[in-house]
Amino acid sequence: MIPAPFDYIRPTSLDEACQVLADAASSGDDVKVLAGGQSLLPLLRLRLAYPTALVDIGRLAGLRGVADRGDHVFIGALTTHDEVRHSEVVREQAPLVALATATVADPAVRHRGTFGGSLAHADPAGDLPAVALALDCVFVARSGDGEREIPASEFFVDYLEPALEPGEVLVGVRVPKLGPGWGFHYEKFHRTAQSWAIVGVAAAVRLSEGVIGEARIALTNMGSAPVRARAVEAALRGVRPAPSGSNGVPDPAGDACGLADEGTSPPGDLHGAPDYRRHLARVLTRRAVRAASRLPPP
Incomplete structure (x- = not known):
């Protein structure tokens, strides 16, 4: 049209x-x-x-690039997905961002689409909002009154509705460094390589002597905004992931992931009913947690 x-x-x-x-x-x-x-x-x-x-901001100077700023990585809003994906700083210091960005649409979109534009679009079916929520990213917006910082937990207000005020432009995103001991994975289920995720899971898991000390789980396309799976995070704390969930071996981590759909309101459309998405959230969360814990699939 x-x-x-x-x-x-x-x-x-x-x-x-x-x-x-x-x-x-x-x-x-x-x-x-x-x-x-x-x-x-x-x-x-x-x-x-x-x-x-x-209002085309695509050629404005100073809004593009990746910088290591000590305790966080700063990604300019106009940095393309391809630039983010291949940045050594992102791959080493914010690997979950690199993993998820590699799954965004197709190469043509990744070469033109921007990191900040995707996040400011605030589509709950997009891959990056859940990642930003899981990592507790901070959004930096600029207006005539100066800069304002917006935590990821407050940025995604509703469907296609970011917390940007009239007159504000997203200039970049601060991605905290989580440090040693963390494993990361982004698990996504979609019909084709170019399609939006039917459900996606961003997982960050910190292991200490084989026990999960902390987990951060956020879900893609399980509501009108990305969802933090707090029940799973709480249930995983202090759990030792089993090498395999098969052959009668107990898998408390897998059981905890069965809470992934708690508190969600998944949409229903031609690609999946709400109950189907709830099932996917539980299955994909289990896969993502195992991968982030560096365990093979069961």
């Missing part, structure tokens, strides 16, 4: 972009920020979004 008519604005600085967005908000106009466009443009073509204008 052909998008509805809109104005196209390409600011030359971040301050100008913030001012354009603030002016639009004060006048009641519906203005969208365009970065890589891989999430927004399909909505426009399907006429699921009717903005009066697009």
Whole structure:
């Protein structure tokens, strides 16, 4: 389909972009920020979004790149998925981000789509929101009033609704370094390589002498926003993962993962009913935890 008519604005600085967005908000106009466009443009073509204008920030300087900043890795909002995936800093200091980014859509999308754009789109079926939630990332937004930090736990308000205020632009994301002893995995179930996840699981597990000291689990596409599986995290604490859940060997970690769908509200659509997604969440969480614990599948 052909998008509805809109104005196209390409600011030359971040301050100008913030001012354009603030002016639009004060006048009641519906203005969208365009970065890589891989999430927004399909909505426009399907006429699921009717903005009066697009503000293209894709060429603004200073919003791209990866930096090691001591206790965290800073990823600029305009850094492409491909750049994130192949960054040595990300692969060494934030491996869960690298693992999940490698599963985003296909190579064409990863070369054009941006890390910050995907997160600011706030689609619960996207891979990166669950990762940001599991890692307790911090989002850095800029407006005419300065910078504001937004914890991942507060950033994803609802379906396609980030916690960005009118006039704010996401400039980057701080990914905390978790340190030694942690294992990571992103498990995703989808129909084709290019499709959104039917369900996905971001898992980070810290082992000490074979016992889980801490676990962080977040779910993709199990509600109107990414979901932190707190019941699983609590149940896994202090558990020793079994080498295998088969042949009658007890697997308390696997039993704990059976709580993955607790407190979720998965959608129902052509790709899966809510009960099916609940089942997938339990199965995929078990797989993700075993992989993050560096155990072979049962």
